[in-house]
Amino acid sequence: MIGAAAFGFIERCGSHRCSTDLLKDILTSSRLLGFEHLIFSGVPVGGQKLAPMVELMGWPQGWFERYCEKEHSRSDAVCIYSAKSRFPFNWDEIPECWTGTPESKLVHDEATEFGIRSGFAVPMHAFKHWQSVLSFASGQLRCNMSEHEKSLLVTMAIYAGMSIEAFIYGEREVDPLTERQKEVLLWAAEGKSAWDVSVILGISEATVRKHEKAAREALGVSTTIQAVVEAIRLRAIHP
Known part of the structure; x- marks a missing residue:
């Protein structure tokens, strides 16, 4: 039964x-x-x-x-x-x-x-x-x-x-990240700091941190490392 x-x-x-x-x-x-x-x-x-x-x-x-x-x-x-x-x-x-x-x-x-x-x-x-x-x-x-x-x-x-x-x-796109957020997470996956990424991408460190925060919120996690792992799991990024 x-x-x-x-x-x-x-x-x-x-x-x-x-x-x-x-x-x-x-x-x-x-x-x-x-x-x-x-x-x-x-x-x-x-x-x-x-x-x-x-x-x-x-x-x-x-x-x-x-x-x-x-x-x-x-x-x-x-x-x-x-x-x-x-x-x-x-x-x-x-x-x-x-x-x-x-x-x-x-x-x-x-x-x-x-x-x-x-x-x-x-x-x-x-x-x-x-x-x-x-x-x-x-x-x-x-x-x-x-x-x-x-x-x-x-x-x-x-x-x-x-x-x-x-x-x-049914409520949201399967890929929740913008292209810039993916780019930031890819560099984070390489071990780069927010300052390193700002130099590489030619944007301010504050802007990098803004993209990291948005990515964390989109993926429902609390740290950037977790965001990297989750983005890889979802195949949103490919380090």
């Missing part, structure tokens, strides 16, 4: 035309595995705010508002580990160096007030953000899934991410 529900969701992914329909569908399917809530978003790094990075919001009413108001993403072990891990993980598999801090424990305790006690996270690369994660949440004390069930959930998450990217492609 679980397998049929998962593959049914995968088959329907391409037919969804908005994130609301996608959210309803994946919530219905993931409930069969014991997950009542989820969030799909970019992973905040370097002081980024969570709210503008959210693509699917299926958290309990009130929890998202409190989470953002208190900037819990700075100390939430799930959020922090999602930026570091390339592989899916149960929340209780996160090393204690991140779960054991007073700040992280506070986030966990407050989450339980809203019926969130355990979960399973699927980090992934995405077009819009440096790193994204689809995090499933449960009111159960532990997530007891077989490896097969985990594989089904990961596959569902990947297809949900692909659907989100399809929505984005």
